[in-house]
Amino acid sequence: MVRLVALFSQPDDPLAFDAHYRDVHAPMVRRYPKLRDLRITKAGGLGDRPAPFYLMAEMTFDSRPDLDEALASDAGRESGRDLRTFAQAGVALFVADDDAADG
Amino acid sequence: MVRLVALFSQPDDPLAFDAHYRDVHAPMVRRYPKLRDLRITKAGGLGDRPAPFYLMAEMTFDSRPDLDEALASDAGRESGRDLRTFAQAGVALFVADDDAADG
Numbered sequence: 001m002v003r004l005v006a007l008f009s010q011p012d013d014p015l016a017f018d019a020h021y022r023d024v025h026a027p028m029v030r031r032y033p034k035l036r037d038l039r040i041t042k043a044g045g046l047g048d049r050p051a052p053f054y055l056m057a058e059m060t061f062d063s064r065p066d067l068d069e070a071l072a073s074d075a076g077r078e079s080g081r082d083l084r085t086f087a088q089a090g091v092a093l094f095v096a097d098d099d100a101a102d103g
Numbered sequence: 104m105v106r107l108v109a110l111f112s113q114p115d116d117p118l119a120f121d122a123h124y125r126d127v128h129a130p131m132v133r134r135y136p137k138l139r140d141l142r143i144t145k146a147g148g149l150g151d152r153p154a155p156f157y158l159m160a161e162m163t164f165d166s167r168p169d170l171d172e173a174l175a176s177d178a179g180r181e182s183g184r185d186l187r188t189f190a191q192a193g194v195a196l197f198v199a200d201d202d203a204a205d206g
Binding site for chain 1: 108
């Protein structure tokens with residue numbers, strides 16, 4: 001399994017962000033071909049340190065080729081364009097290869 | 104379930120980082136009381152964009168109180184001190200509350 005991990009920075013307007021994510025962006029992601037799971041989690045801080053991110057989205061696929069195919073699909077390109085409209089505060093993207101995970 | 108997520112920035116010397124993580128730091132984390140799971144994953148980039156992090160460590164607990172107890176334990180304090188010795192490139196920490204996850 002591999003995960004595409006998206007870490008969204010704190011938005012200026014969290015309520016608007018949440019509504020857009022839920023009503024517009026997540027439905028696009030759920031149309032990714034071969035998506036196995038979408039997990040969306042708010043990030044909390046530790047002690048008096050605020051969290052460095054607002055929200056984490058984890059999109060799970062069986063393999064890296066499936067992930068790449070999803071991003072190249074219509075839904076993938078649409079969601080990429082959409083990211084630029086509502087994630088102005090920033091988003092960090094990476095791929096976690098859980099098959100190569102150690103521990 | 105809650106996860107303590109640690110995202111390590113790219114180290115100057117990845118081989119030394121990996122050896123220290125594997126041989127010194129991970130054994131401390133595995134001594135956390137009530138730790139349910141430790142998952143360590145290398146981060147890969149997308150297309151021609153390099154990953155914004157080098158390694159992700161996910162430490163799973165049954166609850167936020169268990170997580171806080173682990174960090175306050177001897178092993179937790181020891182691992183916190185150790186972080187400062189080998190994660191000079193930076194580490195971003197946050198708590199993912201999977202019980203509150205949406206999606």
